[in-house]
Amino acid sequence: MLYLQAIVIVRPGVIEDEYGNTKADWGSGATRTPVGGVNVQPAGGSSEDTDDKQLTVTGWRLYTPRRMDLDLRETDRVEFDGMTLQVTGKVARWPAPGGGVHHIEADLQEVD
Numbered sequence: 001m002l003y004l005q006a007i008v009i010v011r012p013g014v015i016e017d018e019y020g021n022t023k024a025d026w027g028s029g030a031t032r033t034p035v036g037g038v039n040v041q042p043a044g045g046s047s048e049d050t051d052d053k054q055l056t057v058t059g060w061r062l063y064t065p066r067r068m069d070l071d072l073r074e075t076d077r078v079e080f081d082g083m084t085l086q087v088t089g090k091v092a093r094w095p096a097p098g099g100g101v102h103h104i105e106a107d108l109q110e111v112d
Helices: none
Strands: 005-011 013-016 022-025 031-049 055-063 077-080 083-087 092-095 101-111
Touching: 031 077, 077 101
Parallel strands: none
Antiparallel strands: 005 031, 005 077, 013 022, 031 055, 055 101, 077 083, 083 101, 092 101
């Protein structure tokens, strides 16, 4: 019953700026991969930064069921429940006894 949620993995394309530098293209160059059967839960609470402007940062954690690996990178974003979340840090791929991936966990962060 835990793995009933769906996400979309958003991977940026690459474009060049006017100086020839490459940068992420989150617009039309991005690829979108829908994935079902995952679990996304709040993690780490939220914090506020009011120095320059009102900013709320909320943490989330993505889990997959046993034997489910995802092509998810630390440079990707995840769309979930109307939010766009940034993958923060490395994606944890837990090893299964005998080889392969048991499950993955990824920290996500929404910034408003």
